[in-house]
Amino acid sequence: MTKFWKALSATALIAGSVLIGGVSMVSAEATKTDDGSVVAGKGAEFDEDEGKWFLESGDPTYRIKEDGTVDFLTYRGFQRYHAECHVCHGPEGVGSTYAPALIDSLKKLSYSDFIGVVASGRTVKFSNGELSVMPAFGDNVNVMCFLDGIYTYLKARSDGSLGRIGRPASKDPKPKAVGEAESACLDG
Numbered sequence: 001m002t003k004f005w006k007a008l009s010a011t012a013l014i015a016g017s018v019l020i021g022g023v024s025m026v027s028a029e030a031t032k033t034d035d036g037s038v039v040a041g042k043g044a045e046f047d048e049d050e051g052k053w054f055l056e057s058g059d060p061t062y063r064i065k066e067d068g069t070v071d072f073l074t075y076r077g078f079q080r081y082h083a084e085c086h087v088c089h090g091p092e093g094v095g096s097t098y099a100p101a102l103i104d105s106l107k108k109l110s111y112s113d114f115i116g117v118v119a120s121g122r123t124v125k126f127s128n129g130e131l132s133v134m135p136a137f138g139d140n141v142n143v144m145c146f147l148d149g150i151y152t153y154l155k156a157r158s159d160g161s162l163g164r165i166g167r168p169a170s171k172d173p174k175p176k177a178v179g180e181a182e183s184a185c186l187d188g
């Protein structure tokens with residue numbers, strides 16, 4: 001797991017440099033399935049081996065049941081977002097005077113672009129000389145070990161599938177695979 005993140009941050013460093021000019025567009029479409037669940041995009045399936053919901057594209061996604069129960073990963077994302085990101089990006093992704101509203105950013109940022117910016121950071125210099133700095137979190141296990149959840153949480157908020165409700169009232173049980181992956185990543 002550690003090796004994976006190290007490799008990923010190294011790639012992301014390269015990707016990070018080309019990010020500003022060209023973000024790839026992704027669909028913000030959320031679909032309601034027969035059982036009333038809301039998922040992002042089409043063909044979402046639960047991967048038992050990873051304990052995560054994935055789209056056909058391979059990007060992780062959320063699953064919210066009609067009664068508001070969120071998948072475990074997305075719940076984790078809510079927690080980690082409010083531990084690591086909200087001081088700058090505002091509660092529930094709504095933005096602040098200092099940093100952009102990520103619920104808007106995720107309408108256009110792809111999953112891999114999102115991972116790239118968070119791992120590598122980004123500094124933009126405005127014409128008045130002021131710097132806008134997104135720190136690099138590539139070495140921060142408290143972010144990187146939970147980044148898929150932070151992504152699916154923000155994506156659910158961005159798609160309008162999860163309202164500004166604070167902590168989701170109910171969540172699916174923690175899949176064994178998620179617990180194991182978190183421990184391995186944090187220990188690694």
Ligand code: HEC
Pocket residue numbers: 081084085086087088089098099100102105109114117118122123124132133134135137143150
């Ligand atoms: C110290 C403040 C700070 C913290 C903490 C922070 N960010 Fe940022 N972030 C920024 C700023 C400022 C920008 C805008 C950079 C720019 O001008 O391009 C930004 C940009 C971003 C972008 C790109 C948005 C876009 O529209 O292209 C993403 C994605 C992002 N941050 C995610 C996160 C996540 C996820 C976390 C928590 C793990 C986080 N940030 C924590 C300050 C912060």
